[in-house]
Amino acid sequence: MYVELKNINKRFGDCQASKDVSFEIEKGKLIGLLGPSGSGKTTILRMIAGLEKQDSGDIYINGKLVNELTPSQRGVGFVFQNYALFPYMTVYDNIAYGLRVEGKDKAYIKERVTELLELVSLSGLEKRYPDQLSGGQRQRIALARALAPKPELLLLDEPFAAIDAKVRQELRTWLRRTIDKIGITSIFVTHDQDEAIEVADEIVITNEGRVEQVGDPVDIYLHPKTSFTAKFIGKSSVITDYRKLKGFNDEGEGTEAVIRPEFVELLTNDSPKGNDPSYEDAMVEQSIFRGDSFEVILDIDGLKIKANSPLVNGPLKSGDRVKAFINMIYIIRGEETYQVKNSSLDDSNTYFI
Amino acid sequence: MEKKEISIAERILKIGVISWAIVLIAWSIVGYNYEEIFFPSPAETLRALIKIIQDGTLGADILASLRRIGKGWGLAIVTAVPIGLVTGHFKLVRLLVEPVLNLFRFIPAIALTSMFLIWFGVDDKSKVALILYAAFFPIFVNTIAGVVTADKSLVEAASCMGAGKLRVFFTVIVPSAIPNIFTGVRLGLGSSIICVIAAEMLVGGDGLGYLIQSSRMYYKTAWAFAGIFTLALIGFVLDRLLYFAGKKTLKHFGVK
Numbered sequence: 001m002y003v004e005l006k007n008i009n010k011r012f013g014d015c016q017a018s019k020d021v022s023f024e025i026e027k028g029k030l031i032g033l034l035g036p037s038g039s040g041k042t043t044i045l046r047m048i049a050g051l052e053k054q055d056s057g058d059i060y061i062n063g064k065l066v067n068e069l070t071p072s073q074r075g076v077g078f079v080f081q082n083y084a085l086f087p088y089m090t091v092y093d094n095i096a097y098g099l100r101v102e103g104k105d106k107a108y109i110k111e112r113v114t115e116l117l118e119l120v121s122l123s124g125l126e127k128r129y130p131d132q133l134s135g136g137q138r139q140r141i142a143l144a145r146a147l148a149p150k151p152e153l154l155l156l157d158e159p160f161a162a163i164d165a166k167v168r169q170e171l172r173t174w175l176r177r178t179i180d181k182i183g184i185t186s187i188f189v190t191h192d193q194d195e196a197i198e199v200a201d202e203i204v205i206t207n208e209g210r211v212e213q214v215g216d217p218v219d220i221y222l223h224p225k226t227s228f229t230a231k232f233i234g235k236s237s238v239i240t241d242y243r244k245l246k247g248f249n250d251e252g253e254g255t256e257a258v259i260r261p262e263f264v265e266l267l268t269n270d271s272p273k274g275n276d277p278s279y280e281d282a283m284v285e286q287s288i289f290r291g292d293s294f295e296v297i298l299d300i301d302g303l304k305i306k307a308n309s310p311l312v313n314g315p316l317k318s319g320d321r322v323k324a325f326i327n328m329i330y331i332i333r334g335e336e337t338y339q340v341k342n343s344s345l346d347d348s349n350t351y352f353i
Numbered sequence: 354m355e356k357k358e359i360s361i362a363e364r365i366l367k368i369g370v371i372s373w374a375i376v377l378i379a380w381s382i383v384g385y386n387y388e389e390i391f392f393p394s395p396a397e398t399l400r401a402l403i404k405i406i407q408d409g410t411l412g413a414d415i416l417a418s419l420r421r422i423g424k425g426w427g428l429a430i431v432t433a434v435p436i437g438l439v440t441g442h443f444k445l446v447r448l449l450v451e452p453v454l455n456l457f458r459f460i461p462a463i464a465l466t467s468m469f470l471i472w473f474g475v476d477d478k479s480k481v482a483l484i485l486y487a488a489f490f491p492i493f494v495n496t497i498a499g500v501v502t503a504d505k506s507l508v509e510a511a512s513c514m515g516a517g518k519l520r521v522f523f524t525v526i527v528p529s530a531i532p533n534i535f536t537g538v539r540l541g542l543g544s545s546i547i548c549v550i551a552a553e554m555l556v557g558g559d560g561l562g563y564l565i566q567s568s569r570m571y572y573k574t575a576w577a578f579a580g581i582f583t584l585a586l587i588g589f590v591l592d593r594l595l596y597f598a599g600k601k602t603l604k605h606f607g608v609k
Contacts, residue, residue: 051512051513072514087607088531088606097524101520149514
């Protein structure tokens with residue numbers, strides 16, 4: 001394991017920022033630390049960098065215990081949320097900063113800065129000052145500066161938070177490509193699940209200082225282990241009593257469940273298939289046109305459930321009656337969660353095969 | 354359309370011609386109703402100004418005052434900035450200095466004139482010392498503020514890249530403090546100008562303050578007026594020069 005956190009605890013006054021945090025990261029992977037704001041993800045990142053010291057627990061980088069090492073001794077590159085570029089230095093001097101600290105000679109520095117500017121596709125901007133750059137350009141320069149001393153580990157704190165939505169998408173794919181090109185182990189912090197799912201090889205989900213789940217995006221999406229993950233990932237609806245739904249029997253212990261829009265099949269009221277007894281009568285409570293579909297909130301026997309209605313169903317408006325089939329739910333049992341399929345699905349499968 | 358007219362009116366007002374015309378007219382009205390010795394009119398003041406320019410009095414006094422400002426203010430900059438940087442950077446030093454500083458700030462230089470005369474003598478030294486005292490505090494206080502408010506993430510960025518404490522101090526803390534230092538230096542110049550006049554008026558010798566004071570004593574009120582306006586003009590011009598020089602050269606440090 002390249003980076004290892006073992007039983008990390010960290011307290012800021014009354015606030016427990018990290019509670020027994022443990023996870024491991026393989027070399028060369030891009031890891032997304034994902035959680036709501038205040039979940040302690042940035043604290044974890046800062047402790048790995050050495051900008052914050054844990055109260056207890058051990059951090060290993062490349063097999064070496066780094067607890068007592070300063071940020072610079074840990075060989076990490078850090079990209080700050082606000083970029084933290086030196087405003088009084090040119091782009092060149094910003095990128096060269098770490099190299100000058102290392103006492104590299106002028107020719108090497110020039111070569112390395114040129115190389116990095118090429119990497120971030122901003123050649124020719126050497127003489128600009130940070131205030132003469134766009135947000136996206138600053139971000140790239142901050143990345144170049146962090147990479148200049150060839151760190152073994154790259155840490156990025158909310159790298160896309162300060163960038164407008166249009167550029168963000170572009171920058172995401174670019175960052176992924178760039179990190180792949182250099183092959184550096186990287187950890188980034190985000191509160192945006194789309195970002196984490198799209199960019200990361202592996203996701204660490206944090207909540208209230210704890211690690212909820214670690215896994216690859218597909219695994220986390222399909223098999224949320226904890227109730228928090230199930231509720232947090234996807235456009236989830238949390239329902240209070242799943243027993244009201246057709247095809248789901250009482251499984252004992254807790255009646256709360258999570259349903260994702262993709263678990264709901266929607267048909268118009270006049271569709272013959274909707275007469276199947278496994279279909280629910282639902283009322284559209286809210287409907288938003290998303291271009292490729294309608295995003296609706298359904299009311300099924302008092303339960304509010306988000307669903308997507310394909311365009312073939314025609315436009316839906318609030319008050320419309322529809323038929324809905326729910327093929328799967330995640331039942332919450334205490335801190336845990338498990339998947340249950342609609343019972344009619346098993347029957348019909350045997351019929352048709 | 355209406356909006357545009359307002360902006361033109363604003364622009365004209367901004368130049369200041371109208372404000373000055375009003376002041377001059379009011380001054381003229383008051384001036385022509387009184388003796389020159391009591392309240393000289395603009396014309397009488399101008400006449401006096403030309404006279405003291407021609408006989409060289411004004412030039413010599415301006416030079417004397419400027420030399421003192423230069424010395425006192427310059428000394429204040431070279432002492433207050435480094436001491437302020439160190440004080441701001443080391444919390445213990447700051448906690449030690451602040452209580453005393455907060456009291457001393459309210460002792461105006463003029464209150465210390467007689468003591469300074471005893472300590473430094475009646476020649477230039479005491480005047481320069483007074484200016485130094487007056488200009489020191491605004492520069493010192495602002496330098497400390499600049500260090501204290503330096504962006505913490507810049508410090509962290511530098512230390513992540515391996516910079517030691519000394520390097521962080523010189524490449525991050527000091528440059529980050531520059532806008533505040535510059536503000537302090539400008540305020541210090543203002544204090545220096547006020548102080549040099551007070552010192553020259555009280556101690557005597559030469560300089561613009563002495564010119565104003567002695568003219569009044571010899572009932573040459575118009576000369577005093579001429580001196581006062583010269584003083585205002587010098588203050589204004591020096592501050593503008595400093596401001597534009599700072600804006601031009603220190604733009605990237607955040608001096609606006």
